[in-house]
Amino acid sequence: MATKKPEPPRSLGRQLNFTTGRMNALCQHVLEPHDLSLPQWVILSCLWRHGPLPVRTLAEFVGTGLPAASRLVDRMAERALVTRRADPGDGRVTLVDVTEKGRALDHLASFYEQINAALFDGFTDAERELVFTLLKRMEENAVKALG
Amino acid sequence: MATKKPEPPRSLGRQLNFTTGRMNALCQHVLEPHDLSLPQWVILSCLWRHGPLPVRTLAEFVGTGLPAASRLVDRMAERALVTRRADPGDGRVTLVDVTEKGRALDHLASFYEQINAALFDGFTDAERELVFTLLKRMEENAVKALG
């Protein structure tokens, strides 16, 4: 009956994207009841621990460009999770701070540990360390290859 | 001078997303001269090796839902890289096939090996195997945690 199932080649990119994708799906699944997306949680987790911050700092923390961070802040501000205000010391800087409503979610501050635990289920301590080490080395190789 | 640099916690999700993000940036960088995005390359690489295929099969291969795959095919059809036609045997199915113009790019068929090589630079064979094994186990754990 020839079940047309093209076998994908053994590609690192494929495996990385699939693993990361599944993990992000799991994150979204856990955050959904709280009406938070993963990038929004990252922003909040940054603000919970380090006071008001410039948009640039948030962008670096989230790992995206300024425009993406700016718009994330937009939406979160619309939902009254954060506020914007000009930095009194530097008129260019927009300081983002968390509101009461945003702080009310700070019980999610260590939700990522729950994800770590789920993904690392059955892993030895040495294997967990290895995962971080290997991923970091690949990241550095990618950066190097980008020139 | 207090360089405000919030230290992110040691999060697997963070490391996975950053490593994968860097690698995808590298992929886009390599594909850019050929006017191909990474998902578009994945579709083509599937069509190059296995004849005309239904949209569903492409979606599974790319790792996204049907709507995303359908729209990818849209754009690639606009650029005359692929064609759509109804499956003569099943009127519901849209068969996607690569055009001459699309096939002209098939020298990129093993471009992912170049990415593998760049990311694995300095890795022993055992380490490369380990990366696949560990990533696969995490992926399975994520799927399991999703229920």
Added chain:
DNA sequence: CTAGGTTAGTTTACATGTAAAGCAAAACAG
């Protein structure tokens, strides 16, 4: 002080992802 360059942020245009609704064809139950 002013001119030019840099920096921070926003806005716009566009590619991609998901979820949910809609549609047409096939499969199935009676």
Added chain:
DNA sequence: CTGTTTTGCTTTACATGTAAACTAACCTAG
């Protein structure tokens, strides 16, 4: 055969990512 369900795909609405253009504020050289 007919009515219902399932399946495959598309469409729409929306969140997110990037790149490039634009604005505003700061910095620096003169």
